[in-house]
Amino acid sequence: MVAILILRPEREAAAMAKQLRRAGHDVHLSPMLEIVADPAWPLRLGDLRPAAVIVTSANAVQAEGAPPLPAALADRPALCVGARTAAAAKAAGFRAATAPGEGGAEALVAWIVGHLDPAAGMLLHLGGRDRAGDVDGRLQRNGFAVTTLETYRAEARTEFSKETAALLSGGGVDLVVTASARTSAAFLACLRAGGQVSRLAELAIVAISAAAAAPLVEAGARHVHVPDAPTGAALGDLVLGLADRRRGVAANPDS
Known part of the structure; x- marks a missing residue:
């Protein structure tokens, strides 16, 4: 064994x-890491109406104690890192959640740059307090407007x-x-x-x-x-x- x-x-x-x-x-x-959801993050959404939502971790939408997904985001396409995160996004209430690029954050960024038009509207990134991969920065350098909402934090043991x-x-x-x-x-x-x-x-x-x-x-x-x-x-x-x-x-x- x-x-x-x-x-x-x-x-x-x-x-x-x-x-x-x-x-x-x-x-x-x-x-x-202990995952701690931020129950107040929907209050910071305000009037944001993104063209698409980036979800880089299942914890961003499905951590224990996470609030319900705001109705304003449910019909936005969720672009996720990995099939597990896409499944979590669907379970959280996104009607369309996919994992384009079939890889990690780099593959997702490459897919967005290759398939989406920055002029179509801003992208909303739901993520943790500590994020790897510089997803936002790489997209911004390619002309995309990106707003990030921190929906959870991971406390280290x-x-x-x-x-x-x-x-x-x-x-x-x-x-x-x-x-x-x-x-x-x-x-x-x-x-x-x-x-x-x-x-x-x-x-x-x-x-x-x-x-x-x-x-x-x-x-x-x-x-x-x-x-x-x-x-x-x-x-x-x-x-x-x-x-x-x-x-x-x-x-x-x-x-």
């Missing part, structure tokens, strides 16, 4: 954890739970899964707080992108795996494949 430590928030990790457990792996959730600390100190983790640079930075901070930074050289890190892995690589991580596409689905497939291979090697050490 392969032990996998997933650092993503529980809601985001649920589907991956279910898939891995179904395959017979030992999955532990240790969210490094400062120390591990007792269970996670025990797993790591006892060598009970085979794979560590991270999906953002902030998650990785929080994990690193917790390792330092617990005096376990030296474990990085041994741990296998599975990150959604090179940027997400960077804080751990800079601190000494040597075994890093990144999927071909920076999406949740690609990350899940990579984790499952690595776990299955590790289990096969453990079962047949001489093969």
Whole structure:
């Protein structure tokens, strides 16, 4: 049995954890970020009537405690990063939500630049307080007017739970899964707080992108795996494949 430590928030990790457990792996959730919705963000919408809405995280519309989607946005097309975010946008009330570009933020920006006309109207970006990828800046440099509304924030943990600390100190983790640079930075901070930074050289890190892995690589991580596409689905497939291979090697050490 392969032990996998997933650092993503529980809601985001649920589907991956279910898939891995179904395959017979030992999955532990240790969210490094606590997602806190801003219930007042619709009040800041005012008279904005965007041509389209950019959604870069499912948390932007579906975090626990999130307010209902304003009716004024429901008929606007939601352009999302990844299929999971598009599904969350539909569940939140957008009548048309897609994940054009089939990739991460870079693919979404490239699709918008290639398919939309800046003259058609401003774009509204629903996102977190801390955002990666400079989506707004890159679109603005291509002539688009972009307004951002922060709908949630992600608060970083400062120390591990007792269970996670025990797993790591006892060598009970085979794979560590991270999906953002902030998650990785929080994990690193917790390792330092617990005096376990030296474990990085041994741990296998599975990150959604090179940027997400960077804080751990800079601190000494040597075994890093990144999927071909920076999406949740690609990350899940990579984790499952690595776990299955590790289990096969453990079962047949001489093969």
